[in-house]
Amino acid sequence: MNPNIPQTDRKRVVIVGAGFGGLKLARKLSRKKEFQVVLINKHNYHEFQPLYYQVATAGLEANSILFPLRAVFGDNPNVHIRVTAVTGVRAAEKTIDTELGPITYDYLVMATGAETNFFNQQNIIQNGLAMKSVAEAIALRNRMLQNFEDALSVVTDDEKEGLMDVVVVGGGPTGVELCGTLAEMRRTVLPKDYPELDFKMMDIHLIESGGELLGPMSVQSQEHALEYLQELGVHVRLNTRVKDFDGRIVTMNDGSTLRTNNLIWTAGVKASPLNGLPPETLGRGGRVIVNRYSQVQGFTDIFAIGDVALMTEEKWPNGHPQIAQPAIQQGLHLSKNLLHLVRNESMTEFTYHDLGTMATIGRGLAVVELPFLKFQGFFAWLTWLFVHLMAIVGVKNRLAIFLNWMFNYLTYSNSLRLIIKPLIPKGSVLAMSEKVADQLEVSKT
Helix, strand or coil: CCCCCCCCCCCEEEEEEEHHHCCCCCCCCHHCCCEEEEEEECEEECCCCCHHHHHHCCCCHHHHHHEHHHHHCCCCCCEEEEEEEEEEHHHHCCEECCCCCEECCCCEEEECCCCCCCCCCCCHHHHHHEEHHHHHHCCCHHHHHHHHHHHCCCHHHHHHHHHHHHEECCCCCCHHHHHHHHHHHHHHHHHHHHCCCHHCCCCEEEEECCCCCCCCCHHHHHHHHHHHHHHHHEEEECCEEEEEEECCCCEECCCCEEECCEEECCCEEEECCCCCCCHHHCCCCCCEEEEECCEECCCEEEEECCHHHEEEEEECCCCCCCCCCHHHHHHHHHHCCCCCCCCCCCCCCCCCCCCCCEEEEEECCEEEECCEEEECCCHHHHHHHHHHHCCCCCCHHHHHHHHHHHHHHHHCCCCCCCCCCCCCCCCCCCHHHHHHHHHHHHHCC
């Protein structure tokens, strides 16, 4: 196969990854006559990651937080999108290798983001559930809804509690928001869907290895988040680390256990750098070490932005937080510096402007920290809704999400609690492995 990208007299910028940073950079460069932009992504859409948990809990349909890449750029002849995976970098030849074939570059930008970090705990990798992509969010939704269906037919309380109980590992924004939403569903939605089940049996546990929830936020916000979750009936355990999970029993470092079939891991991420870079370019958490111009250590034509980049400032000695804002700001700044480069002008150093952090805990409950103000409660929840709504790509997606949120708020219900699984052809390796897994599960019980 051949990527079939035309040669022009423009400088070719190859951007790997269409997350917040990569997409911002590509959109800015697409309007500049100096550049040919090649955007490479594993999927043909951009994902709005902060709302994965709402897809997982049937609050939003997946297409509400996805936006087709080709719709972003229209018929711009300077932008070439290729849906493929990058297998490596050959820096000396200014080439990347992809599953479609090699692609040369004048400038290469890694915006490859991060993936779930299980800290090499093989049992948790095998038996736990992650939520770092839309596919994983949909799989989690299917699993949870199927569990409630199965709980109607099991005989013992142990089996029923195993299907209904949930353990979430990680007290960051994703874990807190997921637990809050599940607790709201347990109180309002699920008893109407499954009147035969007693949802007083359903326990939701949040396990955090540190001494507080929402680590980067203020003590005030941390305390409010803990209070809100406890009011919703979530069992929060701080200073506790999950040591093992065999698919039925969660074991903690203090020897205590919890019975559940459902462990959801939101406890950490690790960067996803491209293969082929020298080992000395990788720093803490697998992030690529870059200077204040986003150039990878030792290179002038390879850049990294967003979650995969480790850029230090006086205020951020361990690198910027792995959230959307640093990626967006770095993408915007790099677009200006690349223009300076091709015009033989001096580049400017990047400075991160912290616009604040926020997390929603449940219906009408959130914590918000802006540079000039901290507040909690209903107004914070409205602020969270507005900020996330405005950050969504595409007017149609914003309207769909707004209508979903408004309907859910007024009715305590929605029509998205559907179990939709991909059709796997009979005889395929995946189908056979699933059949074996089902047989093993039957033999356990």
